[in-house]
Amino acid sequence: MAELVRLDRALVTISLDPWIGQERPSRAGHVPLREYIEGSARVIYHVTVLGSVVIVAYLEV
Numbered sequence: 001m002a003e004l005v006r007l008d009r010a011l012v013t014i015s016l017d018p019w020i021g022q023e024r025p026s027r028a029g030h031v032p033l034r035e036y037i038e039g040s041a042r043v044i045y046h047v048t049v050l051g052s053v054v055i056v057a058y059l060e061v
Contacts, residue, residue: 006039018047
């Protein structure tokens with residue numbers, strides 16, 4: 001349950017400031033991704049041109 005709370009906090013933080021995560025290196029022609037870590041929650045996401053956020057999230061043990 002504590003892991004889900006950390007993940008929820010990370011998602012709220014990203015929703016308030018999508019540019020908070022660090023940009024991850026990408027290969028030419030690939031969509032740039034950002035990474036945000038809070039505790040054991042690591043979120044990899046993409047911010048679209050319109051400011052929407054596409055998220056893939058998981059919990060590290």
